[in-house]
Amino acid sequence: MQRSPNNELRSSMVRGGRMMDSEIAEEALECVMSYVNDPRDRSVVSQVCKQWYRIDALTRKHVTVAFCYTIKPADLTRRFKRLESLKLKGKPRADMFNLILEDWGAYARPWITEISSSCLCLKSLHLRRMAVNDDDLTMLVRSHGHMLQALKLERCSGFSTLGLLEIARSCSE
Numbered sequence: 601m602q603r604s605p606n607n608e609l610r611s612s613m614v615r616g617g618r619m620m621d622s623e624i625a626e627e628a629l630e631c632v633m634s635y636v637n638d639p640r641d642r643s644v645v646s647q648v649c650k651q652w653y654r655i656d657a658l659t660r661k662h663v664t665v666a667f668c669y670t671i672k673p674a675d676l677t678r679r680f681k682r683l684e685s686l687k688l689k690g691k692p693r694a695d696m697f698n699l700i701l702e703d704w705g706a707y708a709r710p711w712i713t714e715i716s717s718s719c720l721c722l723k724s725l726h727l728r729r730m731a732v733n734d735d736d737l738t739m740l741v742r743s744h745g746h747m748l749q750a751l752k753l754e755r756c757s758g759f760s761t762l763g764l765l766e767i768a769r770s771c772s773e
Contacts, residue, residue, distance in 0.1 A: 673714035690730035745770030
């Protein structure tokens with residue numbers, strides 16, 4: 601059976617008279633991706649092709665969501681199944697100057713619900729300017745208290761010392 605020239609060009613690239621495979625082995629690409637740490641670089645690399653997009657999703661350990669309404673929690677956890685660290689930003693900076701209504705939004709509940717069921721490797725969670733209540737903290741402790749190493753609630757509102765007590769009880773050290 602004879603191969604057509606079109607099929608050969610689709611599966612390979614011609615360089616210097618040699619035929620080379622156009623795809624890099626996934627194991628090699630995973631090793632390379634482990635050295636790409638800058639989020640902007642990872643974003644650019646993931647746009648090269650579908651294979652690189654998939655490998656980025658499998659190997660990325662940290663994600664920062666600059667505004668919690670830019671992506672649905674389920675969409676984020678569907679793409680990044682092995683997240684170890686997540687930083688979520690809620691209300692805009694104008695909130696620091698009391699220019700945003702108190703009940704404006706940036707609720708942590710949808711995120712914590714999704715994290716509780718989907719982010720099995722999560723070790724660090726950083727919430728910034730979000731509305732977090734005691735029930736959210738309790739849900740987080742029940743699902744990730746055994747492995748959560750860092751929880752940062754920066755400029756968050758809505759929780760009390762009871763929620764903090766729940767967190768303290770789950771700490772091993």
